[in-house]
Amino acid sequence: MNFVEELRWRNILHDMMPGTEELLNKEMVSGYIGFDPTADSLGVGNLVQVMTLLRFQQCGHKPIALVGGATGMVGDPSGKSLERNLLSEDLLHHNLTCQKKQLEKFLDFNCGNNSAQIVNNYDWFKNFTFLEFIRDVGKYISVNYMLAKDSVKNRLENGMSFTEFSYQLVQGYDFYYLWKNQGIKLQMGGSDQWGNIVTGTELIRRKASGEAFALTTQLIKKADGTKFGKTEGGNIWLDAKRTSPYAFYQFWLNASDGDVKNYIRTFTLLGKEEVEALEQQHSGAPHQRLLQKTLAKDITTRVHSLSDYEKAVEISEIFFNGSIDDMKRMSNDDLESVFLSLDKNAYTVKHNELENGIPLLDLMATATSIFSSKGEARKMIQAGGVSINKEKIADANAIANSLNLLNNKFILVQKGKKNYYLLKVE
Numbered sequence: 001m002n003f004v005e006e007l008r009w010r011n012i013l014h015d016m017m018p019g020t021e022e023l024l025n026k027e028m029v030s031g032y033i034g035f036d037p038t039a040d041s042l043g044v045g046n047l048v049q050v051m052t053l054l055r056f057q058q059c060g061h062k063p064i065a066l067v068g069g070a071t072g073m074v075g076d077p078s079g080k081s082l083e084r085n086l087l088s089e090d091l092l093h094h095n096l097t098c099q100k101k102q103l104e105k106f107l108d109f110n111c112g113n114n115s116a117q118i119v120n121n122y123d124w125f126k127n128f129t130f131l132e133f134i135r136d137v138g139k140y141i142s143v144n145y146m147l148a149k150d151s152v153k154n155r156l157e158n159g160m161s162f163t164e165f166s167y168q169l170v171q172g173y174d175f176y177y178l179w180k181n182q183g184i185k186l187q188m189g190g191s192d193q194w195g196n197i198v199t200g201t202e203l204i205r206r207k208a209s210g211e212a213f214a215l216t217t218q219l220i221k222k223a224d225g226t227k228f229g230k231t232e233g234g235n236i237w238l239d240a241k242r243t244s245p246y247a248f249y250q251f252w253l254n255a256s257d258g259d260v261k262n263y264i265r266t267f268t269l270l271g272k273e274e275v276e277a278l279e280q281q282h283s284g285a286p287h288q289r290l291l292q293k294t295l296a297k298d299i300t301t302r303v304h305s306l307s308d309y310e311k312a313v314e315i316s317e318i319f320f321n322g323s324i325d326d327m328k329r330m331s332n333d334d335l336e337s338v339f340l341s342l343d344k345n346a347y348t349v350k351h352n353e354l355e356n357g358i359p360l361l362d363l364m365a366t367a368t369s370i371f372s373s374k375g376e377a378r379k380m381i382q383a384g385g386v387s388i389n390k391e392k393i394a395d396a397n398a399i400a401n402s403l404n405l406l407n408n409k410f411i412l413v414q415k416g417k418k419n420y421y422l423l424k425v426e
Helices: 003-009 020-026 044-058 089-103 130-136 143-147 150-156 167-182 191-208 245-253 257-267 272-284 290-303 306-321 324-328 332-341 351-355 360-365 374-382
Strands: 013-016 030-035 062-067 117-120 186-190 213-217 346-349 386-388 410-415 419-425
Touching: 003 013, 003 020, 003 044, 013 191, 020 186, 020 213, 030 044, 030 167, 044 062, 044 186, 044 213, 044 257, 062 089, 062 167, 089 117, 143 150, 143 191, 150 191, 167 191, 186 191, 191 213, 245 290, 245 306, 245 332, 257 272, 257 290, 272 290, 290 306, 306 324, 306 332, 332 419, 346 351, 360 374, 374 386
Parallel strands: 030 062, 030 186, 062 117, 186 213, 346 419
Antiparallel strands: 013 213, 386 410, 410 419
């Protein structure tokens, strides 16, 4: 496959330096992408770059994942409004170990010449003194050059530390080091990394009269303008301990029609003809959500496992379509997964309130905001539009108590046909 063409038809390609495509079509190229080690798990926002490395390898090139053990101690100002907290060496080591395990699920580390590789920039920075750095690196890049970068200009008004200002030099030296010692000719990243990447190519040119290349991909944004990869409950992580496979599956399944055509091209390995055929089928019956279901199965299976995907489908079927007996057979862990996935439709209720009994109207319009008022809740109950634990409520003056609990901890509220809420008692 032609790597650049692969990115183009998927609408992922953002920019590249002149000569990059010609280089990639001429030879096997070693290229790298950097990953931020500030958490012990990658998030779905990182998946764009993980998939870029995977496609890079599938096209016959050698993918390198650089985990920033050194740069994680500095903090990249690109796209940030505030300086990030610096991490201890022990915490960074823990985070890097966890992220490596996740990267190994995607990249092939045992396929010969283009086997994937993971490098840590702490390895070449740990013995690099400050005086050596400003002598051997700093003198080649002018302050004017650094000030012209958008990642710097956007922060100058509110101020930025020298630590952050120097970040582009540190990342630039990464590229120089890998170019010189491992023959890496290409750095890739999101479009917000363009300034940092070309600082590396410029350092290679000025310091060693060498030539290196840059390629960036589109930043993924949701159609409604909200940030991709985040929900009201927080980040969506690849680690099952942070985001359950069920919540992960639901994140993709709930993608809007405005987003899913972009997501299925970006996050799956499905080919052009297959994607276009799915899009055509979807447009003929969008209510069946074929694109969302295909996307959710592909990415959940890849990140977790087929059995995790099947379990997520089973939980979804019980929660939305099953009987109360089915619900009672769900484990607390399964119900907790549903609770965490519901974001604004999940509420916590105090145990002592429920133990003493609480009027349903208070439960749904005061203790929670399922309804905007008691009057609205009363009208909908009288119209037969409210269910508690899959049973219709006929009496607007009914009292909820601990007898209503599923597994001694949860209450399921349904408003109308499609609005589900899960209440957890603590």
